[in-house]
Amino acid sequence: MTKVLMEGSHAIAEAAIQAGCRFYAGYPITPSTEILEYMSHRLPQVGGVCMNAESELEAINMVWGAAGCGVRAMIASTGQGISLMQESFAELANAEIPCVIVNMMRGQGDYFQATRGGGHGDYRHLVLAPHTVQEAVDLVMLAFHVADRWRNPALVLGDFVLGHTSEAVEFRPRDESDLPPKTWAATGKGSRASLNVTPLGSPEKLDLKPGDHYQAIAAKLPRIAAAETRAETGLLDDAEVAVVAFGSPARFVKYAVHACRAQGMKVGWVRPISLWPFPAEAVAAAAGRVRALAVFEQNAGQMIDDVRLAVLGKVPVVPIGGISHDPSGFGVGPALAPANIIAKIAEVYRGKAAA
Amino acid sequence: MSTPELKKVSAKPDLLLSTHHSLCPGCGEPLALRVILELLAELGVAERTICVCGIGCYTAFPGIIDVDVLQALHGRAPSVATGAKRVLPDRFVFTLQGDGDMVSEGLQEIIHSAARGEKFTAVLLNNGVFGETGGHMTSTSVLGQRTKTTMDTGRVAEKHGYPIKIADLIAQVDGSTYVARGAMHTPAAIAWTKRILGEAFRVQLEGEGFSFVEVLTMCPTDWYVEPSETPDWIERNFTGTYPLKILKHP
Numbered sequence: 001m002t003k004v005l006m007e008g009s010h011a012i013a014e015a016a017i018q019a020g021c022r023f024y025a026g027y028p029i030t031p032s033t034e035i036l037e038y039m040s041h042r043l044p045q046v047g048g049v050c051m052n053a054e055s056e057l058e059a060i061n062m063v064w065g066a067a068g069c070g071v072r073a074m075i076a077s078t079g080q081g082i083s084l085m086q087e088s089f090a091e092l093a094n095a096e097i098p099c100v101i102v103n104m105m106r107g108q109g110d111y112f113q114a115t116r117g118g119g120h121g122d123y124r125h126l127v128l129a130p131h132t133v134q135e136a137v138d139l140v141m142l143a144f145h146v147a148d149r150w151r152n153p154a155l156v157l158g159d160f161v162l163g164h165t166s167e168a169v170e171f172r173p174r175d176e177s178d179l180p181p182k183t184w185a186a187t188g189k190g191s192r193a194s195l196n197v198t199p200l201g202s203p204e205k206l207d208l209k210p211g212d213h214y215q216a217i218a219a220k221l222p223r224i225a226a227a228e229t230r231a232e233t234g235l236l237d238d239a240e241v242a243v244v245a246f247g248s249p250a251r252f253v254k255y256a257v258h259a260c261r262a263q264g265m266k267v268g269w270v271r272p273i274s275l276w277p278f279p280a281e282a283v284a285a286a287a288g289r290v291r292a293l294a295v296f297e298q299n300a301g302q303m304i305d306d307v308r309l310a311v312l313g314k315v316p317v318v319p320i321g322g323i324s325h326d327p328s329g330f331g332v333g334p335a336l337a338p339a340n341i342i343a344k345i346a347e348v349y350r351g352k353a354a355a
Numbered sequence: 356m357s358t359p360e361l362k363k364v365s366a367k368p369d370l371l372l373s374t375h376h377s378l379c380p381g382c383g384e385p386l387a388l389r390v391i392l393e394l395l396a397e398l399g400v401a402e403r404t405i406c407v408c409g410i411g412c413y414t415a416f417p418g419i420i421d422v423d424v425l426q427a428l429h430g431r432a433p434s435v436a437t438g439a440k441r442v443l444p445d446r447f448v449f450t451l452q453g454d455g456d457m458v459s460e461g462l463q464e465i466i467h468s469a470a471r472g473e474k475f476t477a478v479l480l481n482n483g484v485f486g487e488t489g490g491h492m493t494s495t496s497v498l499g500q501r502t503k504t505t506m507d508t509g510r511v512a513e514k515h516g517y518p519i520k521i522a523d524l525i526a527q528v529d530g531s532t533y534v535a536r537g538a539m540h541t542p543a544a545i546a547w548t549k550r551i552l553g554e555a556f557r558v559q560l561e562g563e564g565f566s567f568v569e570v571l572t573m574c575p576t577d578w579y580v581e582p583s584e585t586p587d588w589i590e591r592n593f594t595g596t597y598p599l600k601i602l603k604h605p
């Protein structure tokens with residue numbers, strides 16, 4: 001396979017198309033707009049449909065309609081737009097309609113929104129957080145796969161840096177032969193029995209049992225968690241401090257960790273790839289080896305809650321990130337500079353940072 | 356003396372799986388459903404129909420109608436139908452919404468769907484109240500109408516604003532092709548509504564564009580009116596604001 005140089009946003013859109021996405025709906029908002037732009041030209045070339053919707057509410061519900069008919073469908077936005085879609089996310093999960101949601105964050109302030117959601121009821125989406133453009137391509141394809149496998153929305157959590165980074169990538173479509181046909185989709189009954197696709201469940205007519213349905217949805221979540229937890233770790237064997245980070249900033253953290261090693265500090269990293277399900281075991285295993293965990297994230301402290309839950313007080317968990325304001329307003333400011341991250345890791349390493 | 360021959364004028368529509376539903380006696384919505392199901396059978400489109408149902412009392416219908424159903428959230432049926440019809444353009448897609456659903460919560464979506472000329476048929480069941488939540492004022496409650504939230508005075512323009520004539524609005528939008536209004540309160544009105552719904556459905560089947568039918572339906576429970584008096588209530592209170600007519604045709 002040949003590699004092509006692509007900007008992150010375009011690579012994400014192309015990956016979706018190569019994963020079989022044939023419907024996209026979006027509403028412009030920086031830094032997700034490039035995905036809409038790319039889709040508007042490229043989707044019709046493969047017989048797909050791209051809608052420049054009139055609002056985020058319309059966009060996600062158009063995706064609902066297409067995905068409810070069994071077509072692979074995607075939407076992208078950033079925090080504000082994603083906030084508007086929360087009612088639909090909650091009910092898409094209940095209706096067991098698979099689709100892919102991309103949030104190109106401004107900074108990393110949408111961790112809570114992505115992993116807890118602002119919608120109602122007992123639902124979750126799978127959340128995958130790539131840290132390179134190649135990984136974004138791979139995880140978008142994986143997102144379509146796991147969304148279909150579990151009949152649940154899957155969210156790819158990218159950010160401003162990822163969207164605007166150009167890298168050489170290759171598209172490696174997945175083997176999807178393990179996925180069952182979408183016999184549940186509303187396509188017109190034809191010669192089969194008619195069916196419902198509703199958030200109250202049960203495709204069978206005359207037989208809606210919402211209580212049973214909600215139980216079944218809730219019972220699905222631990223099974224998803226057991227099967228779909230993903231993390232990457234590095235340099236932990238002799239590490240005394242491990243840094244936990246996700247998404248693009250994790251790439252800066254990896255660089256900083258290597259720089260710390262060069263200065264003689266025994267430091268490693270844990271990078272959650274799935275944010276829900278959160279890789280608590282990988283984090284706990286890392287904690288078992290080190291005297292402190294440092295958490296770098298570009299927000300006021302969100303993932304750190306999950307890290308602390310994973311560690312249960314066994315070692316100090318020290319925040320070394322923070323909101324990072326720069327004049328562009330998108331949170332890609334000075335906190336991300338490697339020198340800053342190296343200095344913060346060094347403080348924890350020398351035992352100076354407070355837990 | 357010979358017995359006059361009995362002629363059966365109505366029977367359970369073939370596409371109705373069960374006559375059990377949770378709607379109130381005297382409600383106009385099951386009547387509208389009946390007309391729709393009869394038409395789907397007569398036009399021979401049931402096998403390729405996708406009904407997109409909104410949220411209101413009529414949410415009881417998906418389980419008992421023998422066509423595929425996508426359940427949409429309150430206000431969102433036109434967007435869901437857009438997604439469905441765009442990916443499956445050869446299917447017959449229609450939406451079912453109440454006035455609270457379509458005109459209050461989802462006004463933007465129905466207008467934009469009309470403006471885009473989406474090739475599905477939108478059906479509004481307009482009873483001038485939020486039926487399912489218990490009888491509150493909606494955007495279509497008429498002036499003077501007593502609802503749970505306009506109890507003492509009825510709807511007063513200075514306080515509650517004016518009702519929105521959604522069919523008139525949609526007829527103004529360039530992307531709409533067929534717009535008409537019917538009602539369920541008399542046999543003649545039902546026959547008229549069946550005619551305009553049939554025309555709206557044919558507009559879709561012939562790929563001519565966006566078709567829209569508003570159907571005035573009775574809500575004896577939330578109007579605080581005896582079921583037997585609701586036809587008269589529609590005549591006196593609704594048809595002045597919402598005259599039964601074709602507002603736009605190809």
Ligand SMILES: Cc1ncc(C[n+]2csc(CCOP(=O)(O)OP(=O)(O)O)c2C)c(N)n1
Binds near residue numbers: 410457482
């Ligand atoms: C976003 C949202 N807001 C409010 C509701 C509550 N709700 C359920 S049914 C309903 C009223 C429906 O009224 P209408 O569309 O006129 O239909 P009817 O019940 O009269 O048939 C409302 C407000 C909801 N389901 N979703």
Ligand code: SF4
Binds near residue numbers: 482
């Ligand atoms: S409340 Fe009104 S609209 Fe709802 S079922 Fe009863 S009569 Fe019909």
